[in-house]
Amino acid sequence: MSKDYGVYIHIPFCKQKCFYCDFPSFAGREKYINEYLHSLRREMELGAERFGIHGKLMPHTVYIGGGTPSHLNFSQMEMLFEGIHANMQAYGAAEFTMEVNPCTIDEEKLHLMKDNGVNRISIGVQSFDDGCLKCIGRVHTGDMALEKVKLAQSSGFQNISIDLMYGLPGQTLDTLKMSLDKAVELGVQHVSIYGLQLEEGTVLAKQQEMKRLELPDDEAVEEMYDYLVDFLPTKGFNRYEISNYAQEEYHSRHNTLYWQDIPYLGFGSGAHSYWQGNRYENPVDIGEYIKAIADGKFLNIMEEFVSEKAHMEEFCFLGLRMTKGIDKKKFRQTFDKDIHEIFGGAIDKMVARELLAESGSAIFLTPLGMKYGNVVFGEFILE
Ligand code: SF4
CATH class of the missing domain: 3.80.30.20 (tm_1862 like domain)
Structure with missing residues (x-):
């Protein structure tokens, strides 16, 4: 692997x-x-x-x-x-x-x-x-x-x-x-x-x-x-x-x-995993976790399929946390769409308010955007 x-x-x-x-x-x-x-x-x-x-x-x-x-x-x-x-x-x-x-x-x-x-x-x-x-x-x-x-x-x-x-x-x-x-x-x-x-x-x-x-x-x-x-x-x-x-x-x-939207496996109580487009969450309670493992009930642990819409939103929320921002090429490779097709309105609005900036390869928070990140993230929620 x-x-x-x-x-x-x-x-x-x-x-x-x-x-x-x-x-x-x-x-x-x-x-x-x-x-x-x-x-x-x-x-x-x-x-x-x-x-x-x-x-x-x-x-x-x-x-x-x-x-x-x-x-x-x-x-x-x-x-x-x-x-x-x-x-x-x-x-x-x-x-x-x-x-x-x-x-x-x-x-x-x-x-x-x-x-x-x-x-x-x-x-x-x-x-x-x-x-x-x-x-x-x-x-x-x-x-x-x-x-x-x-x-x-x-x-x-x-x-x-x-x-x-x-x-x-x-x-x-x-x-x-x-x-x-x-x-x-x-x-x-x-x-x-x-x-x-x-x-x-x-x-x-x-x-x-x-x-x-x-x-x-x-x-x-x-x-x-x-x-x-x-x-x-x-x-x-x-x-x-x-x-x-x-x-x-x-x-x-x-x-x-x-x-960067890369998969991870989480082990232990309350741990999350993100694997092949699904999310998993182990029980938070220590006793419940120990019992689930003893019963071999791995597959009963909460599992959630991440829809494309939710995946696009998260891709942006997480990417924007980094100063280098969202990699536009990676967005296209992941979703087979240009980021402007999906989030063009939000991007234009936030760029106009100087909370977001765009280069040839990336979209990223300005220093002001870093301070008011939640305002920007709110714009990246799809209807
Ligand atoms: S209780 Fe304190 S030490 Fe324990 S996880 Fe929370 S912040 Fe960390």
């Missing part, structure tokens, strides 16, 4: 649920970890066949995300890697990423990751300011994050990404600047930076309902955004996607697959 697909592996366990998080992750479920890892291995063994792949998987990229993969203890991590290597050629992947939390990573685990072919780590930092970290329920301090990034570097990782956030409770432009300066000083290769969204059901959303949440006002958040989009490129971090900045050659190859 050719290497034109990625593999995502989900580890849904966390030490504590962060106050802003609505990802499929859970705290206090450690007693399920070993059983979960058995199920994951079983799913990887049988899952490949479910997608018509025979023999070992040969993905272009592998990404272990969560949740918090580093919440596994050393022997559980060994189990995870054994399952992976038994079912795919992860050592041969162009990129093999693992997400870690500063609080649960140590030298032994970092060496284990390295020995098992992980060549990129993504560290959830969010902020180096302890006040902000406390307000969003992170389990580490800013100093601990600094120390663990340095530990990853001294353990031999040369491709490190950190996640940061802006618009946080208690955050000011100065504390954001401090976090950005620290990221630059550390010499990491990649920064993902997201604006806080208040997602339903999270602690922060509840605090907001009870009027107990103090957030920076819209003007302050806009100031933070304007600052960071100017600042990071001056330090060699080029923006290649709405929320992602990288040093030359260090963009995330795995996430780029998603934005």
